[in-house]
Amino acid sequence: MHKISIYGASGHAKVVLDCIRSNSNFTLGYLFDDNPAVKELQGIALSTASQKKIEAYPLVITIGNNKIRKKIADQLQSVIAPPIIHQSAVISTTSRLGDGSVVMPGVILNADAQIGSHCILNSGAVIEHDCKLANYVHISPKAALAGNVRVGEGTQIGIGAQVIQGITIGKWCTIGAGAVIIKDVPDGATVVGNPGRIIK
Ligand SMILES: CC(=O)SCCNC(=O)CCNC(=O)[C@H](O)C(C)(C)COP(=O)(O)OP(=O)(O)OC[C@H]1O[C@@H](n2cnc3c(N)ncnc32)[C@H](O)[C@@H]1OP(=O)(O)O
Numbered sequence: 660m661h662k663i664s665i666y667g668a669s670g671h672a673k674v675v676l677d678c679i680r681s682n683s684n685f686t687l688g689y690l691f692d693d694n695p696a697v698k699e700l701q702g703i704a705l706s707t708a709s710q711k712k713i714e715a716y717p718l719v720i721t722i723g724n725n726k727i728r729k730k731i732a733d734q735l736q737s738v739i740a741p742p743i744i745h746q747s748a749v750i751s752t753t754s755r756l757g758d759g760s761v762v763m764p765g766v767i768l769n770a771d772a773q774i775g776s777h778c779i780l781n782s783g784a785v786i787e788h789d790c791k792l793a794n795y796v797h798i799s800p801k802a803a804l805a806g807n808v809r810v811g812e813g814t815q816i817g818i819g820a821q822v823i824q825g826i827t828i829g830k831w832c833t834i835g836a837g838a839v840i841i842k843d844v845p846d847g848a849t850v851v852g853n854p855g856r857i858i859k
Pocket of ligand 1 (some may be wrong): 799818
């Protein structure tokens with residue numbers, strides 16, 4: 660079994676811990692958090708993030724906010740963990756997942772999809788064939804991307820949102836909960852509703 664450390668004692672971390680527990684290849688190494696006031700998560704004691712401990716095992720950054728996850732990843736001098744995949748996820752053998760990415764229960768990742776590093780594919784998300792997601796993307800629970808969708812770095816697709824086939828969504832966008840995206844979305848936009856409209 661390979662030890663994996665996690666950085667960020669958050670609610671998101673609890674689900675990543677479940678993913679680690681569901682996977683016979685991995686067991687928990689250290690658990691870190693920036694906030695010295697946080698002492699434990701689910702009864703697991705936090706470790707002091709000394710460089711020696713940070714480097715001891717490959718790391719997954721368990722911070723849901725995409726910008727903060729990127730900031731921490733840029734700061735840390737550590738080997739990043741291979742993708743952590745809950746055993747209930749259905750992952751095409753022809754798809755690719757970058758290091759530091761996490762795949763929550765019930766995800767479907769279909770043929771030839773390519774997922775960057777430090778991404779979150781959250782519970783029950785569907786990522787169809789040939790989708791391409793850049794680094795630090797978060798696909799929230801039950802969101803669905805049809806075939807050939809492109810998603811730029813740091814973008815969050817909100818819970819239950821749907822994106823039709825062939826759409827390109829830019830970098831650091833926010834797609835609102837339940838939005839239906841039928842047109843390309845420029846970098847940095849916030850889009851809500853059905854059909855999706857830009858509000859920021
Ligand atoms: C495991 C987990 O928990 S993963 C986390 C999953 N979480 C999500 O998916 C959250 C997604 N976030 C949202 O949907 C948010 O509402 C956002 C980011 C789109 C907008 O948030 P804010 O920037 O704070 O916008 P705000 O709440 O001020 O709303 C602005 C306007 O958009 C509307 N609006 C906001 N969100 C939505 C939405 N999802 N669908 C339709 N309209 C919306 C508001 O009603 C408001 O309209 P008004 O100006 O006519 O009053």
